[in-house]
Structures are given as C-alpha cells and as structure tokens.
Amino acid sequence: MSDLGHFALFSALVVSCYGLAAGLTGLRRRDPALLESSRRALVVWAGFIALASAALLVALVRRDFAIRFVAETTSRDLPLLYTITAFWGGHAGSLLLWALVLGVYAAAAAVRLRRAANAPVVFLVLLAVAAFFTLTLAASGSPFAAQPIPPPEGSGLNPLLRNPWMAAHPPALYLGFVGTTVPFAVVVASLAGPADDRWIEPTRRWMRLAWFFLTLGLLFGAKWSYVVLGWGGYWAWDPVENAALMPWLTSTAFLHSAQVHRHDGSLGGWTRALVLLSFVLAILGTFLTRSGVLSSVHAFANSTVGVYFLIFLALSTVVSFGLLLTRGRPERGPAAEMAADGALLSREAAFLVNNVLFVVAAAAVLLGTLFPIIAEAVTGDRINVGPPYFNQVMVPIVVLLLALMGVGPLLSWRRSDPRALGKALSAPAAAGALAALGAAAAGLRHAILSFLLALGIFVAGTIVGEFARGALLRRGQGEAWPAALLRLVSRGRTRYGGYIVHFGVLVMLAGIAASSVFTTRTQVTLAPGEQVRVGRYQLRYEGVQARRGSGLLITEARLTADDGRAGAVLHPRHLYHVANNQITAEVAIRTTWREDLYVVFIGLAADRRATFRVLLSPLVAWLWAGAVVALIGGLVAAAPTGHRRPVRQALPDAVVVPEEAR
Template identity: 45%
Template structure:
C-alpha cells in the first residue's frame, strides 16, 4: 500500500465518507431522470430526493474536510489544499451539489428554476463519474490516484452516454419546463439564489477548465502543461469572496419582495460588523485586498446568520413566553431545515476565516540547527535537543526532539520525523503540529546528519486560525444532518369519550 496512506487515522475516515457522497448523488439524479421520463415535472421528485441529497452532500463535505486535514497533518508542506486534480474533482461535485440544494428551494417556494435544477443534478452526477475516472484511469499523477489501466475508456463512454441521454431528455421536455414563475423583485431571496447559482457554476467551470486543460493539451498536442495554484487562486478567490457576501445577504431577504425599511434594520448590525472588521484590519497593517474583503464579508455574513437565530428566538419568546433557551429550542425544532442551514453557513464562514488567516498571515522559516540551538518565529522559540530513532512494525522512524517555548516558557515537546519504508526509496516526512485556537506551530524535519545526528534541518511554520477550518467543516456536516433529522412533533390532544358524548 501507499506509505502516505499509513500515516494518519483520517485515512480510515476520508474514503468511506467520500464514497457515500459520490454514490449518494446518484439518488437525486435517478429521481430527476425519472421525472423527465415520466413527465411529472413538478417538485415531487425534489421533495422525495431532498434528504438523500443533503445526506450525500454532508458526507461529501466531511470527506473533503478530512482530506484537507490529512494533507495538512501528513504531507509536511504546511498546506491543506493543492488544487490537485482529484481534489478538484470532489470539490466541483460539492460546488454543483451546493448550488442544487439552494436552487431547489426556489422551485419548491416559487415554482421556478426547474431547468437549472435538472441541469445541476445531472452535472453533479456526471462529475461523480469524472472524479472516479480521474482517480482510476491513471491519466493523472496524484497522491490520490491509485491505479492505472484501460478502465478509463469505459468511464468516458459512460459519461458521454449519460450526457447525451440527459440532454436529449431536457430538450424533449423543454416546452413543459418554460411555463413557470418569474422574479417579482431584485430584492428577494430567489434573486440571491439565482446569483448564487451563477457564481457556483462559474466556480465549477473555472476549476474544471484548470483541471482538464493539461490533459486535453497533452492528448491533442503532445505538450505537457501545468496549471497550478496561482491560476486557481487568481480566478476563484473573487468568487469565494462574493459567495461569502451572499451567505450574509440571503438569510436576511424574504421571498418575493423585500420591505426596504425592514431590510435596513436587518442590515444594520452586519454592516457595522463589516465596517469595524475592515477598519481594524487596516489599522493593524493588513493590506491584502482580497484578504481584507474576505474578513469584512465574513464578519458581515457571520453576524447576519447569528442575527437570524437571535431575531427568531426573540420573536418566539414574545409569542409564546418562557425563557430564551426554551424559545431557542422551540425555534430550531419548528424549522430544522432553515436553522440547520444557517448553522452550516456559520461553519463555512469559520472555515473561510481560517483559510484567509492561514494564507495571509502564514509565517515560515527554514533552519539548520546544532543540538542545543534554537530558532525563533513569532512568539515561538523551538530548540533542537537531538535525534531519536525507533523501529515500528512497518517502518523505521527517525525524528527530532524539539522543545517549544512560548515567550520564554516551556510548553512541551514536538517530534517531527522521517519514515523509512522498505518499498520506498525516499523517506516520507510526518510533521509535528501544536494546535491552539489562535494558531498552529507546524514543524517538518527535512534532513539530518546521518553520521551522528548532531544537526537537523527543519521547516518551521506558524499558521493562524487553521484549526477553524476543521471546526467549520464539522459544523457544516452537523448543520446539514440536523436539517434532515426527523422532526419531533407535539402529540395531538386527546378528547375524552365522555365529553364527546355530551356534546353530541
């Protein structure tokens, strides 16, 4: 087996959840094709498949987060997303599924966007097959790709068949899909969902282009082309920032038409939070344009979603009395789909804050240390205390004993190591990570003196708020699953037989 897959227990979590996400997306696709074949193009197929879709999306979200965490904890480069083709395949699937989950609400409430929804669910299913093709065909080189062979031709044939068959069905039902509702106002929730669809579709197309272009260029022209992180970051960061803003605006807008005065009241606190965050970041010396916007819109969206909980709880408390906790419990029990969605929003916002902070404020140093020497980075001082080797069942491990000081105070030791496997010519690094709510200290052993272990070369990284990504990912999953959890209903009142007889 691949030695990289033996280094962390997250590899026991990531594949099965990813499998559930991929396979689960076949359920809404099956319902959509059934609706097209039968001509039953109302929202019955959407309602029947919604919980399946949300569950698959939740599993996919958890799998992607676990994969990012594994990359961070195992590969030793201090990052968690490399725009690897197989990573991209899962992410594209997640993007179209996210667009579908929002878009179907418009169909349910306003009888709109039927073509969008059918197209999104078909695209989502096709992307599951594309992701499997990229992983299993051997056409790419990736730590995620684990086989080579002729099976890729069958996947491509199946993709072509599904695409042609689905487009033919959509074309055949096009006249029946046109005669539905329309937008009443630009200031409405359905408008936000439509813009959300456009942005997520553009995001998906951008990632698809960057992922497939090297394969197409090599197949057509025989030229190896690399599309790396700079392209993806330059093209997708503006879309991510815009989506952050929409996550704040969407919950505050009603269906159909917004009351301008009511909207102003709802926007007051989020707008103040955005301005204060932006001003604070500028005063503290931050100058990265997209980073500033990301933090500002994250503050706007976070306060907006939290405000929906506060306003809803206050309204329920006024209407039914009781304490705040009871009102809050009644609120989320009355509409788990809505408030589970807001909880997932908050998780995504926290993850976005973690991604932004760990990208903009990341500090890295490399140092070669003698035994007893130290390197300082930020508030941390790391001292090299010598090398240590140990035999484990499937590998031999050589690591550096590192003592960590924070502002001169000893806070513990870390053991970054190199793993030597019999089937691998080169050692594989396993970093050591010290996690705090505000930052991570990340040590990777790059080399050491093989004669006497007197020196070690290390990469030392401080990454602010990176732990928020994992917390946010778990919150997204919890929010999604809560939204489909069976709702507990109050028992119906019992009417006594004696009283009924008296009335008769």
C-alpha cells in the same frame, strides 16, 4: 477466497443484467410481477457485492498472497487498520468499494422508494449503473485474480496511505460520489413519467446525504494533506482534489435551487439539471482518478477501465440531458417572472445569482483540471494549470457568495421593500465597518483582508440577527432562551441548519484567509542543545533517537517549544518502510486556537546537526472547527421534521411577508 470472490462478482453481473431485462420488459408490458422482480434483483445484486467485499476483506486480513491484489497492497507486519484500508489501496479494490457503497444505497432505495413516483424507472437506472460497475470490475481486472506462485511476503500498503485520515477519506468521498446516483435516478424517472413535483422531496433528502459525505470527504482529504505530505498546506488544487470539489459545488447549488422550486414551483428544469450534472461530475471524478489520464494521455490509452468509464460518462450525459431537453417541462413561477416584473430585489434573485456563481465555479475548476489533459492530447505537451489560476478565479466568486450569504436571509420572496431591507442591513453593515476600522487601528495594513473581515462580520451579524430575531419572538411567548433557540431550530431545521452551515463556512474562510496570507516559513539547522527563535516560540533541539517499529526504522528528533506561557515537546521524524523500501517524513504540529507550529524534519548530518522546516500558520484550527460546524448544520438541515410540508406553496400576487418570517 479467490473462487468465492469470482463467484460473487459473476453472480452480481448476471443478476444486474437480469434485473435490467426484467425491468424493461415489465415496463413495456406493464407487468407488476416483473417490475417487482427487477426491484428484488437490485437487492440481490447488492447482496452479492457485499459477499465479494467480505471475501476480499477476509483475504486481506488472512494475508492470502495467492491473490495478486492482496500481495500488492499488504504485508505481514501491516497493522490491522491499514490492512483493512488496503481494500481501497489499489485500483481494483477501490472499484469494488464504489460498487459496495452503491449496493448500500441501492438496497436502501429499493426499500425506501418502492412506493415512490416512477419507482420502477428509478430501480432500472440504479441497475444500469450497477451493471456497469460490475462489468468494469469483471473485465478490467478483478481484485480476486490469482497468481501461480504466492510470494512469501507482500509489498505492503503505500506509506503515504498509512494514516487514519486517509483510512476515512476514500469511504467518505465514495459515499458522497455514489450518493448522487439515487437523486440522478429519481430525476431521470421523473423526466420519463407524468408531470408533477413528487421528485423534489426524495431528491433533496438523498442529495443532502451525498452533500454531507462529500463535505466530510473533502475535509478528511485536506486534513490528510496537512498532516502527512509535509508542505504545510491543506489544498493544492490538485486534479484529484478538484474531482471531488466539482460535484460538491453543483450539489450545493442544487440544495439552494431546490428551496425556490419547493416554494413556488419554478426553476424545475434548472434544478433537475443540477442533479444530473452532479452525478455526471461524480462519474467524471472517478474517471479522472481511476483511468490513468491524470498521469498521462498515454497511460489512459493503455487503460481498459478508462475507456469503459469514458463510454459510460458519455452515455450518462447524452441520455440524461437528452431526456431533460426533450421531456423537461418549463415551469413558470415568481422566479421566472421577476425579470419581467422588475423584482430583482428578491430572495429568488439571490438564489439564482447564487446558483450561477456555483456553476461558474464548477466550470472554472473543470476547465483548469481538463486543460492540461486536452493540451497534451492535442500538442503532445502537458501545460500545468496551478494555484494562481484557481485563486484568481475562485476568490472573486467566494467574495460574491459571501455577500449573498449576508444579504439573502434578509430578502423577502417575490419582492423586498428597499427601505426595510436597508434598515435590516444597517446594523450588520455597521458592525463590519467597525471591525475593519478596529483591525486597522490594531495594525492590520492588508486592504483585501480588511475588506474580507468587514464582509465576514457583516455576514456573521446577519446570521446572529436571524437567530436572535426568531428567539425573541418565542421569548415573547414565555419560553426561556435555551428552549426558545432549540424550538426555533427544531421547527425550521432546513432554514436554521442552513444558517449554521453558513456560519461554519464563515469560520473556515477566516482560517483559510489568515493562514494563506500570514503563514511564515523558516528553515533552520541546529546542533543538539542549540535553540532558535521562531515567532513567539523559542525552539530548542534536544537530539535524535533511532528505534525500530512494526516494519519500520524510525529516526525521531526531539524539540522543545516554549512560548513564554507553556512548553511543548515536538517529535518530527523519518520513517523507513522496510517492505516498500521508502522513506517518509512525519510532521510534528502544536495546535492552538491562535496558530499552528508546524515542524518538518528535513535531514540529519554526520555531526548530528539536524535541519528543520518550521511554519507558523495562523488560525488553521478555525478551518477544522468551521468545517465541523458546517457538518453539524448539514445534519440539522437533513434531520426529519416529523411532518411533511407541501411541495409547493402558491402565493397570491400581492403578499406581505413579516420580517420575522423571512
């Protein structure tokens, strides 16, 4: 397998370099045969990367410890699922996964975009990215490097990675990271070609796919953090988390900005910039997580792959934004005219403010992530930037975005009638105010949460109102309610899919707010048979049992939890991983729609008394449910409509937009 893997990587490098040369020569000579050869080289490169990936997977499953990477990430007692996930459990394997995902996207693009505008340049950009990753794999440490004396047993996978959520997290995240490459290539090609808007539709389609997987990857990572790390949280503003959040923020901004560009042709340069920025931030995120710079500047100085990524990051940024500045064409439309016309009360204005907020959020996360690294490089001391900074910056931005989510759907293009807008806002605003008053009457004495509750109900009322208004119009044509709703969504998938995403985000934010403010933490030490009251639960410690598992020594506690209605048995435990000589804790969680009972087994004394950390976290289930709703909305918005809509819909200077069509 080692020889096959080396052959596949070397062949992939040769083919990618050939494809680059053929594409450049074909463009210069305007030779269709060379350009077609370049496109086919992209597909062949993807095939060789797939062959290398298959070789590594077979080596992992066979426990071929003659390959150093296999010996460092697997062991004979490792279950098959985690043997497969060991593929990305080390540095070299994760880079190969990056290349494999790129191969999937590149092969799909070579087929789907072969007749697209400036397709040869699109394939040339993809080949350049492919050549970089193949060269990095070959030069910085191949996953197929052999060792002269194979050990009898491997070191095993990092115990913290032995979890189903972590098995899914990296592939989903890489599908999101790498998914920005095709939109990046399309935009670069559009800047190198003639002035038209043919780039926007393929860019939207591919970027929606990347956004979906970035969202999925962030969700899986948050769930893994919650169920594995034992601290009871799901987001810590860790640099690795931030690395994935930044391209998500800018890609979300792009999806909103693209709506304006498709409508009137404005914001072309800004919309392109968001695509380029999303790709650059995806490469930056990969650099941060793979270069060693997060551990220390000294580790980065000794990292070959870090230098490669830094050079590629700089080249990508300079070339792409240089093209945008020199070749970008200013496009004037209603969005550009609204300041001069005084049309600040418009949907274009809302989208612009939305975009600015997302970009400011990405810049704030970037600053907080890079500042410790820059400080260490300059002063020699690392200054930590923790959650307080991020929370102080992000909470106001989220509140403003929430307000826009509520107002935006009610605004008209070009200009809105203030009286009509006020009338449309009155019902959801009244619902929000009544909700806040009701919460206060029920005993809520938290001013910020009361405000957020009112704002959330206001946004929910707006979203529900949009669905109800559209469905009522269809009901007037004789359709039943279910059919009216289904056809409403199917005829306006982008619009109503976006509303579903917004509603999911709203539910997520409710879970985040409640669990952040009202979570209680208690540490108790109990003897067998002893019980304690925690919130509405009566916890009883029954005892501890020790047993063996596959490569594990398990110490498992047993507790019963009774809330007066139904009982539950919880089994928090300690796992001793023999191959790694490490101990990890596995939490026990009882989830209801109302709250999570979260129990961590801290330790066991000689007299069998056990210590537990117990958390009660309200509405955590809402976070996960809201994320699923948002993902469903993303799928609805991305679903093909069966007809092609014009890229640009020019409007006359004076236009009346019916309320139901807004």
